[in-house]
Amino acid sequence: MSQMAGQKAHLTWAVNLAAALLVVLWTIPTFGLLVSSFRDRDQIVTSGWWRAALSSEASDFVRAGGAGEQIREGDLYVIAGHVLAPGQSLSAWGVSARAPAAFAPGEVAELKDGATLSVAADGAYRLSAPAAFTEARGMRIFVTTVTPPRMTLENYARVIGAEGLGQAFLNTFTVTIPATVIPILIAAFAAYALAWMQFPGRALIIAAVVGLLVVPLQLALIPLLKFHNEIGLGKGYMGIWLAHTGFGLPLAIYLLRNYMVGLPREIIESARVDGATEFQIFRRIILPLSFPALASFAIFQFLWVWNDLLVATVFLGNRRDQLVMTGVLRELLGSRGGDWEILAASAFVSIAVPLGVFFAMQKYLVRGLLAGSVKGG
Numbered sequence: 187m188s189q190m191a192g193q194k195a196h197l198t199w200a201v202n203l204a205a206a207l208l209v210v211l212w213t214i215p216t217f218g219l220l221v222s223s224f225r226d227r228d229q230i231v232t233s234g235w236w237r238a239a240l241s242s243e244a245s246d247f248v249r250a251g252g253a254g255e256q257i258r259e260g261d262l263y264v265i266a267g268h269v270l271a272p273g274q275s276l277s278a279w280g281v282s283a284r285a286p287a288a289f290a291p292g293e294v295a296e297l298k299d300g301a302t303l304s305v306a307a308d309g310a311y312r313l314s315a316p317a318a319f320t321e322a323r324g325m326r327i328f329v330t331t332v333t334p335p336r337m338t339l340e341n342y343a344r345v346i347g348a349e350g351l352g353q354a355f356l357n358t359f360t361v362t363i364p365a366t367v368i369p370i371l372i373a374a375f376a377a378y379a380l381a382w383m384q385f386p387g388r389a390l391i392i393a394a395v396v397g398l399l400v401v402p403l404q405l406a407l408i409p410l411l412k413f414h415n416e417i418g419l420g421k422g423y424m425g426i427w428l429a430h431t432g433f434g435l436p437l438a439i440y441l442l443r444n445y446m447v448g449l450p451r452e453i454i455e456s457a458r459v460d461g462a463t464e465f466q467i468f469r470r471i472i473l474p475l476s477f478p479a480l481a482s483f484a485i486f487q488f489l490w491v492w493n494d495l496l497v498a499t500v501f502l503g504n505r506r507d508q509l510v511m512t513g514v515l516r517e518l519l520g521s522r523g524g525d526w527e528i529l530a531a532s533a534f535v536s537i538a539v540p541l542g543v544f545f546a547m548q549k550y551l552v553r554g555l556l557a558g559s560v561k562g563g
Contacts, residue, residue, distance in 0.1 A: 223530035226336040230526045241334050243277060245286050250303075250313050250324035262314045265324065270309030274331040279305045286328035303327070341531035345518065350506050354514040358492060360423060361502070361510060365430035365491045366484055372431065373438030374480065378468050380439070381446040382454060392443070398436035406433075407500050414501070421508075426501040430491050438483050445479035446472060481550030489540050511536055 218235040225238055232244040251265045258264075270276060278287035281295050281303060289295055291307035301315035303325075311327060313319075345351070379385075380392055410429060419425045449472065457467045473480075495512040502508050509517075515532040519525055 219530050219533055222526060223341055223534055224337045224339070225341075225527065226338055227341075227525075227527045229333065229336060238337075239335055241332050243330060243332050245328065245330045247283075247286070247326045247328045250311065250327055252322045252324045253319040254322065255324075256319050259314075261316060263316075263318045265313040265319060267311055268309045269305060269311055269327055269329050270331060273336070274309070274333050276305065276307055276309055277330040277332050279330065280328040281325070283328065287330045305329070341527045342535070345515070345528060345531045345535050348514060348518050350509060351511070351514050353507060354509050354511045357502075357508065358510040358512075361426055361430075361498065362488060362491045364423075364427045365434075366487045368427060369431045369434040369438050369487060370480055370484055373435055373442050373483070374473065374476070375468070376435075376439045377442035377446050378464075378472050380443045382467075382472075383464060395436050395439050395443075399440060401436075403433055404496070407497070411500055421501055421503045423502070426498060429497055429501050430487075430494075433497070434487050434490070438487070441483055442476065442479055446476055449475055478550050481547050485544060485547055485550075488543055492540050493536070 221235040221238050222230055225235065228244070229238075229242045233240075233242045248269045251267050255267075256263045256265045269279070276291045278290060280286040280288040281297070282288075289305070291305060294302050294304040296302055297315075299315060299317060301313065303311065303313045305311045305327065309329075313325070380388060380395075410432070411425075414420060414425045414428075419428070453471060454467055457471055462470070493512065495510070495516065498510045498513065502510065504513065515536060518528055518532065
């Protein structure tokens with residue numbers, strides 16, 4: 187027994203280390219997304235999430251006041267103001283893009299025509315010259331600022347408060363629940379028939395189910411939508427329920443059939459000998475024994491439908507009252523998707539319900555995945 191691979195200490199350590207590495211690799215991006223969802227928008231742009239607990243440094247420029255803001259002080263014309271936003275501290279400043287940090291706070295820069303510029307540590311600047319300023323648009327003052335870390339709930343408030351999100355939440359539930367239940371019901375009957383009932387063409391049907399697994403979803407979208415329009419279904423909940431049912435059935439039948447065919451034959455044969463009908467065997471024996479497999483597929487189907495955008499867009503539409511959650515969040519991000527703080531917060535708002543479903547049914551998922559790995563499982 188000591189020579190068995192599973193009993194060797196170094197292999198056990200290797201397996202544990204590999205599992206720990208995989209967990210870390212999967213957890214780090216999610217943790218980074220969670221941290222980013224609470225960060226200030228400007229700090230997300232200037233530094234990565236791993237620097238969320240540190241002050242961030244950024245360079246930018248502000249414009250000094252124009253000629254209309256100058257005042258006369260003796261023989262000098264002076265323009266004064268402030269270059270810092272609340273919460274910022276000045277690290278360095280400059281008067282050109284080539285050297286944006288050429289001066290330390292408090293230093294004085296000599297400009298042309300006898301003009302001078304100074305920026306104090308508190309951000310107050312003073313631009314003075316012996317001749318009157320004539321430009322209506324003030325000169326650029328480049329500043330390098332340090333901002334302390336700032337965590338905020340504004341990103342979540344903006345996402346949760348988005349117009350139409352509540353309606354989209356209800357639309358998503360309306361789509362997801364029937365689109366999860368219907369294929370499971372159909373697939374359970376089909377899987378039992380293909381596993382335990384004898385009829386001509388059974389092998390061909392199983393082969394066809396396996397073949398349908400490789401058909402790309404995108405390939406069938408438009409033909410299926412045309413078919414819906416021809417038979418009068420059009421765009422609506424019935425259409426998207428049937429679409430998700432059709433797309434999910436091959437995998438559901440394949441998984442459930444493989445599970446049911448591994449159930450103990452003696453139980454089913456004994457029930458038949460006792461006079462039970464096929465429906466009674468299915469309802470009283472097969473369904474209870476297959477619950478882990480049914481729950482496993484239900485989780486996968488729920489997650490797939492909940493996170494879907496493509497099928498919902500094609501079969502439900504893009505009107506405000508038709509959008510699902512992924513559609514509203516897509517509109518919130520804009521066409522370029524550059525609002526990273528909104529993207530991070532939207533991700534966690536969107537996965538809240540699937541996470542709840544997953545943790546509530548994870549024990550059935552594990553039992554379903556392990557079923558068949560041991561004899562009688």
